[in-house]
Amino acid sequence: MNAPSWDLSIAYKDLSDPQINQDLKVAEEKVADFASLDPDSLDDLIAAIVLKDQITIIVRTLSSYANCLSSVDASNDGAKKLAGKVDKLFSEFEQAVNPYLQALVHLDGNDLDTVLAGNDVSGKLEAHRFRLERDRLKRNRLLSVGEEQLLSAMNVDGRNAWGRLYDNLTGSLSVTLTLADGSEESMGLSQAASLLYGPDSERREPAWKAISSVMQVHEQSFAAILNGLAGGRLTEYEKRSHTEQVHFLDSSLHTSRIEKRTLDAMFKVAKDNQSVGRNAALQMAKLFGTDKLKPWDEQASMPAFAGSESESYSFKQGIAIIREAFAGVDPEMADFVDMMVDRQLIDAAPQPTKRLGAFCTKFVNTRTPLVFMTWGGSMSDVLTLAHELGHAFHNWVMRDMPLVRSEYPMTLAETASIFAENIVRDALLEKAENDRDKLMMLWEEAQATLALMINIPVRYEFEKVFYEQRQQGEFTPDQFRELMAATWREWYGEAMDETNDMFWASKLHFSIPELSFYNYPYLFGYLFSKGVYAQRAVKGKQFYADYKALLRDTGSMTAEEVVQKHLGMDIRQPEFWQQSVDMVSAQIKEFERLIEAG
Ligand SMILES: [Zn+2]
DSSP states (O other), X not given: OOOOOOOOTTTOSSTTOHHHHHHHHHHHHHHHHGGGSOTTOHHXXXXXXXXXXXXXXXXXXXXXXXXXXXXXXXXXXXXXXXXXXXXXXXXXXXXXHHHHHHHHHHSOHHHHHHHHHOBTTTBOOGGGHHHHHHHHHTGGGOOOHHHHHHHHHHHHHTHHHHXXXXXXXXXXXXXXXXOTTSOEEEEEHHHHHHXXXXXXXXXXXXXXXXXXXXXXXXXXXXXXXHHHHHHHHHHHHHHHTTSSOOOTTHHHHHHHTOXXXXXXXXXXXXXXXXXXXXXXXXXXXXXXXOSSOOGGGTTOOOOOOTTOOOOOOOXXXXXXXXXXXXXXXXXXXXXXXXXXXXXXXXXXXXXXXXOSSOEEEEETTTTEEEEEOOOOOSHXXXXXXXXXXXXXXHHHHTTTSOGGXXXXXXXXXXXXXXXXXXXXXXXXXXXXXXXXXXXXXXXXXXXXXXXXXXXXXXXXXXXXXXXXXXXXXXXOHHHHHHHHHHHHHHHHGGGOSSOOTTHHHHOGGGXXXXXXXXXXXXXXXXXXXXXXXXXXXXXGGGHHHHXXXXXXHTTSSOHHHHHHHHHXXXXXXXXXXXXXXXXXXXXXXXXXXXXXXO
């Protein structure tokens, strides 16, 4: 079995499938149907909820389909066109549904109960309660219907255009590497970026420097993107502050379904334990033969030992490793892996025009999970596949639930994925025959610790200070560089001499139009999943059923409630986070011990 490609025919045959236009037409007609409803009528509010569900399913299936095609082949213009159509349709949908959402959040409790009781046509709508209760928390921050509609309409070519500019710019830049012997090599930005993840120690430093310098050439554009996105959001928050003050973190916390106290407790523990991530970095540096870790070595694969080559895995071997590790939790999890392979729901075959990265998505109409990645044969590829299959499993255990109850926030999404990584890593550690194999597994752990406990806090704190100061005016590229360097030094400390001053430009996550603070949920998911994983040993056979129950609640509870119910702990308290950090810390100590012994 070579690395497989997707069979997407479960959604549409191909881009010429007449069903696509048919679905677009049905969705457009349904969007138009909102105009005939009356937001003051409870019956019409019931109809609006039903209509919204139906349109959501069509639009999201079309959008996933277009995105899957573009991911496999970035040059697929037909897929881009379809994505553009769906984007516009989505904005029209948002505008049309807004009067009903506003009416729903302003209903009094009795009327809300009447609406959720539904009628003969709709059936019960109780599944919508959690989502509506969440929306109702924000009701004092709404603008008028007309203003909300104008915002949605303007986003297509306003806010979202910053994201397209970022993609187009980084997609078309080429960089020149200057190698140690003075020779030069030119390549696309993404190709240079992928060198940073690989074993090529001669090209990594030149690639990192070339990326930094091309980012500097275009720093005015990158600064305009960050200033534009943040400035637009701050203006919006100010307008929404008519009744209560809206903070720039509020929207992100709401989407993440966590309280500010929880975020603060987590970062307090991260700050108190900076030494754990720094030690991981210093141990990694030893394997590179440097005294501090170099920024270009941060994500590289483990350097091979003298006289031994780094191991390579075929896709078939990778799947077999994951399947066996999943089976150790429950045979049902192994069956799930077989199903993903048999139904061709994994795309892992390398293609020249394939996008970078890995993700899990789904066709919501059939609730089919899909995994995307590029198989390179390394141990990190095995773990990436396990990670994405973990997400897919999460979707799969919720497949029988109403869509509205199966939508979980990113904070809780990373539970299932990192849990899956942990299972595989532990299974391999147990089987490791010598210290070298053990070291390889712990290398992956050390790298994750550095990324999540040091690099993620840098991103969060940089963004937070930027938003605080952006209220006084735009940042110059110099200010961005200085703030990034200062934050970098504060977290990396003695583990690294150089700072990654252009990271604010090279990291795509600062330029996502739809959401800000796309960083701390990763740390949350990492530490939270460690806490869940610890329960595996404690609960034994009972664990699997409890784990599935936890996953099934992630779409209809806040993170605080999920943990209270399933783990009996309070994530607003530092103790919860400290317990996870202690587990990580023990592994880094073991990593250090093995390096010293070798
Ligand atoms: Zn993930």
